[in-house]
Amino acid sequence: MSTLATPETVLLAKPRGYCAGVDRAVQTVEQALELYGPPVYVRKQIVHNKHVVNTLERRGAIFVDETEEVPEGATVIFNRL
Secondary structure (H helix, E strand, C coil): CCCCCCCCCCCCCCCCCCCCCHHHHHHHHHHHHHHHHCCCCEEECCCHHHHHHHHHHHEEEEECCCCCHHCCEEEECCCCC
């Protein structure tokens, strides 16, 4: 006899999305790309979602670990982390 419970029904919430903070962070990068054009450097990944990160990278966001990686005079967005 298995001790694992198996659900009979799985419900998915619609619409699904991000928390408000992640949504604002993604919008900030998108707006910076529109205002300043690529590249826009972003210190640390703003979301742990590879699809979102890849989409932003294709648009011109460059994620860096340290500010020393950002060229002088470049547009950069700082993450609080």
